[in-house]
Amino acid sequence: MRRFAVLLLGGLLVGGAPAPPAALAAEPEEPSVLPDGHGRDETFYACTACHSTALIRRSGFTRQQWDELIDWMVEKQNMNPLEPEERKLIVDYLAAAFPPRHTRPPAFANPFATN
Ligand code: HEC
Secondary structure (H helix, E strand, O other): OHHHHHHHHHHHHHHOOOOOHHHHHHOOOOHHHOOOOOOHHHHHHHHOOOOOOHHHHOOOOOHHHHHHHHHHHHHHHOOOOOOHHHHHHHHHHHHHHOOOOOOOOHHHOOOOOOO
């Protein structure tokens, strides 16, 4: 029993070390990793076909920048174009949930984020 506890603690310590990006992308995700909001589920399913939400969550853009980013994803990354209504829903969600962050004090950096 005691040995088990030691192993468990060791596992926690190792688990706390920064994980390589591959491990991050391999983590199973569900829509609740994104902030609540209208359009969250649609965004999750449209945007996690190629990469995890980590790229999205670390970003902060204006509505126009999110809109342009989707163009970029379609033109350069072979993303399937979104239907106009779905696109509006998703861009509105992204702009509300991930607005530009003008200041990023180091104190707010997530020590476990890999990028
Ligand atoms: C068809 C595949 C695909 C889909 C679908 C997709 N992306 Fe991407 N996305 C990529 C690729 C490839 C990159 C570049 C990754 C890299 O930098 O190595 C990327 C990068 C990004 C980045 C980082 C941009 C930067 O330079 O900081 C963000 C943010 C992003 N995607 C958001 C989204 C959002 C939001 C959606 C849904 C609307 C989405 N992606 C859907 C392929 C995709």
